[in-house]
Amino acid sequence: MIESDYTPQKIFIERNSLDFALTKRIIKNTSRVPKEIIDNPHELIEDLKVTRNAIQEGKKYLLLTKQRGEFVKPCPCTPHYIGCNYFIINLELNCPLDCSYCILQHYLSNPLITVHVNLKDLWRELDIFCNKNRKRAFRIGTGELGDSLALDHMTEISKDLISYFRGKRNVYFELKTKTTNIRNVLNQEPADNIVISWSLNSSKMALELERGAPEVEERVYAARRVLEKGFRVGFHFDPLIRYPGWEQDYEELIKMLMKTIEPGRIAWMSLGSLRFPPLLKSIIKKRFPKTKIFYDEFIKGKDGKFRYFKPLRIELYKEIISFIKKNGGSDVPLYFCMESEALWREVMRWVPKGKKEVERSLFLPFE
Amino acid sequence: MKNKYLNLNDIYLKDERFRISYFFSLEKLALSLKKIGLIYPPLVSFRNNHFILVSGWKRVLACSQISLSSIPVFVVEEEDELKTFLIAFYENLATREFSLLDKAEILRKLKEFGEAKRNILEFYMPLLNIPQTLSHLDMFATFSQFEPELKKFIHEKHIPFASLEMLAEFNSSERRLLLPLLLPLGQNKQKEILENLREISLKNDIPAEKVLKSAEILEIVDSEKLSPLQKANKIRLLLKRKRFPHLYSWKEAFDSFLKKACWPEDIAINHSPFFEDEDVTVHFNFKNEKEFKSHLLKLQEVASKKEFSRLFKLFSDD
Numbered sequence: 243m244i245e246s247d248y249t250p251q252k253i254f255i256e257r258n259s260l261d262f263a264l265t266k267r268i269i270k271n272t273s274r275v276p277k278e279i280i281d282n283p284h285e286l287i288e289d290l291k292v293t294r295n296a297i298q299e300g301k302k303y304l305l306l307t308k309q310r311g312e313f314v315k316p317c318p319c320t321p322h323y324i325g326c327n328y329f330i331i332n333l334e335l336n337c338p339l340d341c342s343y344c345i346l347q348h349y350l351s352n353p354l355i356t357v358h359v360n361l362k363d364l365w366r367e368l369d370i371f372c373n374k375n376r377k378r379a380f381r382i383g384t385g386e387l388g389d390s391l392a393l394d395h396m397t398e399i400s401k402d403l404i405s406y407f408r409g410k411r412n413v414y415f416e417l418k419t420k421t422t423n424i425r426n427v428l429n430q431e432p433a434d435n436i437v438i439s440w441s442l443n444s445s446k447m448a449l450e451l452e453r454g455a456p457e458v459e460e461r462v463y464a465a466r467r468v469l470e471k472g473f474r475v476g477f478h479f480d481p482l483i484r485y486p487g488w489e490q491d492y493e494e495l496i497k498m499l500m501k502t503i504e505p506g507r508i509a510w511m512s513l514g515s516l517r518f519p520p521l522l523k524s525i526i527k528k529r530f531p532k533t534k535i536f537y538d539e540f541i542k543g544k545d546g547k548f549r550y551f552k553p554l555r556i557e558l559y560k561e562i563i564s565f566i567k568k569n570g571g572s573d574v575p576l577y578f579c580m581e582s583e584a585l586w587r588e589v590m591r592w593v594p595k596g597k598k599e600v601e602r603s604l605f606l607p608f609e
Numbered sequence: 610m611k612n613k614y615l616n617l618n619d620i621y622l623k624d625e626r627f628r629i630s631y632f633f634s635l636e637k638l639a640l641s642l643k644k645i646g647l648i649y650p651p652l653v654s655f656r657n658n659h660f661i662l663v664s665g666w667k668r669v670l671a672c673s674q675i676s677l678s679s680i681p682v683f684v685v686e687e688e689d690e691l692k693t694f695l696i697a698f699y700e701n702l703a704t705r706e707f708s709l710l711d712k713a714e715i716l717r718k719l720k721e722f723g724e725a726k727r728n729i730l731e732f733y734m735p736l737l738n739i740p741q742t743l744s745h746l747d748m749f750a751t752f753s754q755f756e757p758e759l760k761k762f763i764h765e766k767h768i769p770f771a772s773l774e775m776l777a778e779f780n781s782s783e784r785r786l787l788l789p790l791l792l793p794l795g796q797n798k799q800k801e802i803l804e805n806l807r808e809i810s811l812k813n814d815i816p817a818e819k820v821l822k823s824a825e826i827l828e829i830v831d832s833e834k835l836s837p838l839q840k841a842n843k844i845r846l847l848l849k850r851k852r853f854p855h856l857y858s859w860k861e862a863f864d865s866f867l868k869k870a871c872w873p874e875d876i877a878i879n880h881s882p883f884f885e886d887e888d889v890t891v892h893f894n895f896k897n898e899k900e901f902k903s904h905l906l907k908l909q910e911v912a913s914k915k916e917f918s919r920l921f922k923l924f925s926d927d
Contacts (some may be wrong), residue, residue: 293731294743529746538813539853541883551856552885584887 246395246423248338250304250355253277254286257305259513264359264397268306271396284306287352296528300353301338305410309358314371317386323580325597326604328381332401334388339420341451342530343481344389348522357397365406372410379575384548385418392421400426408433414509414605416476422464437509437590439463439476442499444491447483451533458495460500469507480514480579483535484550484556493565500569510604511566514579515558517549544582552585559589575604610683612650617673617680620657626690627697630667632713632764638671650679650681652700654693666696681806681855691722709770710760712737713752736740751777759784762792769796775803780917793838798845810836833848859884862923872918
């Protein structure tokens with residue numbers, strides 16, 4: 243399956259966003275979906291907020307609006323832990339998938355799935371950004387505040403982005419997804435600096451916690467199709483979760499992945515254990531009362547977020563890395579998302595001097 | 610509204626349909642009534658052949674305490690239940706702060722008297738400084754159903770919203786078992802007990818009641834040597850250890866190291882919070898060179914012991 247079955251119940255279009263090419267394209271691709279032109283999305287957002295489950299309600303609707311702030315920003319990462327110097331493009335907010343651990347439930351004040359349609363402003367901003375950073379290699383992607391491909395059957399933005407970044411040899415552009423919505427990607431000419439990546443979890447966790455997302459095997463097969471087309475692929479084991487039987491389940495996942503995907507074509511893999519700000523826990527308790535993953539041994543980290551007690555994280559990462567290496571992935575560039583120096587030292591046996599060194603370590607195999 | 614004098618016995622206090630507050634101390638008001646009398650007459654209404662109180666429960670109960678026989682009242686002539694309740698609501702709104710339980714009672718009664726949910730959400734909840742969400746409305750409805758002895762405890766201990774939310778996650782027999790453990794403790798420790806108990810129960814699929822009736826907890830509860838505060842604290846620590854077994858084993862290993870290395874008592878040593886960093890800090894005070902050197906000597910002595918290297922093995926798998 244290379245489609246998404248997500249269709250919003252209704253599309254709200256802000257009046258001043260009607261004339262953009264992307265708006266017209268989305269309208270064309272969603273001819274059966276009712277549309278409403280609105281002057282002020284804030285009223286809509288406020289109405290949603292009084293409902294019992296604003297986050298879930300918001301996923302039923304698509305809002306087309308203008309990005310009024312900056313499209314391109316450094317990934318916020320988290321204080322006191324080592325980042326990876328990633329840049330994000332805030333083109334879409336929110337996601338039709340409903341993962342119980344998703345930080346966006348806490349992070350975004352607007353529960354509507356939102357597409358910023360003023361693409362000309364994006365290209366202008368990206369031109370300036372790429373020109374400013376032309377003398378160094380950097381990574382940039384769209385999958386931070388939404389899923390890069392979940393809406394692609396309506397927006398077709400992947401085509402524009404791949405075309406824009408193709409040929410920019412110092413830029414590694416990443417589309418990060420949990421979906422198999424790759425039809426538009428497969429219709430594009432590949433380029434070495436375009437990385438299509440998937441967030442993966444054990445089948446058990448994906449089934450229990452990633453509502454609306456395709457099964458993990460389907461994601462891996464989608465990755466294989468993209469790889470066969472000639473793109474590089476990436477994988478994010480994030481959030482890694484401890485539960486009875488996690489070792490066997492993650493080993494199975496990694497075995498299956500490494501059997502299906504040629505390790506040499508994997509641009510990078512990231513590892514991140516489950517972490518969450520205190521307020522997210524109360525949101526999740528209300529929205530997913532049966533979820534037990536938050537009752538493991540979490541401590542308040544230096545950034546105020548809850549994360550597994552350090553020895554448990556070390557055990558988790560060491561096992562995952564040993565599974566990757568055992569299954570032919572010794573040369574795949576690996577990095578941690580938001581981890582401490584102590585943990586890098588303990589698990590990776592080296593400590594990057596900062597986020598730029600993490601970034602550089604990921605480019606070595608390309609250079 | 611008509612002004613009238615009523616014998617206190619003629620006010621039917623068993624009918625509490627318009628009552629908002631159930632817990633208050635009457636001493637100061639009773640003293641004031643003794644000194645200057647009743648200045649603001651309570652509001653009553655004639656329903657089912659009785660005068661019933663609409664507003665002024667504290668005043669009437671204080672009058673009764675000082676054995677006043679008759680008091681001035683205003684008789685509310687409104688027959689509609691909601692409109693009559695709103696008189697009580699606005700009279701109270703203007704003159705005092707509502708507690709969380711008062712707010713729960715107000716929201717419950719607004720609903721019972723037929724106020725539309727949307728009005729409650731959009732109009733009354735902001736007036737009561739409650740976020741306008743359905744989940745808050747649901748939560749306050751749960752608070753209003755708490756057992757009377759729990760409500761009394763909440764009132765006396767000024768229990769905050771977050772702890773009430775946690776209490777709402779337990780059933781009434783669990784709350785009864787919890788109450789004696791919570792009573793002697795401060796708010797942070799109460800919260801700790803509630804949170805850890807709930808999470809142990811959820812993680813292991815065991816009802817909280819079963820955890821509270823486990824042999825090790827019952828042994829503490831039944832102990833005749835321990836005071837209520839000691840019992841509560843022992844159970845709090847036991848729950849914490851059950852909830853965070855790895856963290857506690859590290860803490861115990863750290864403490865055991867200090868003991869084995871005979872760490873000097875006048876020099877403080879601390880690991881980083883939750884052992885998240887490898888750093889260990891040592892702290893001592895000194896008044897002069899002699900004291901400073903004496904501390905250094907003690908540290909040198911500890912460092913020369915073979916147990917000392919075990920400290921660093923605690924933080925590493927090497």
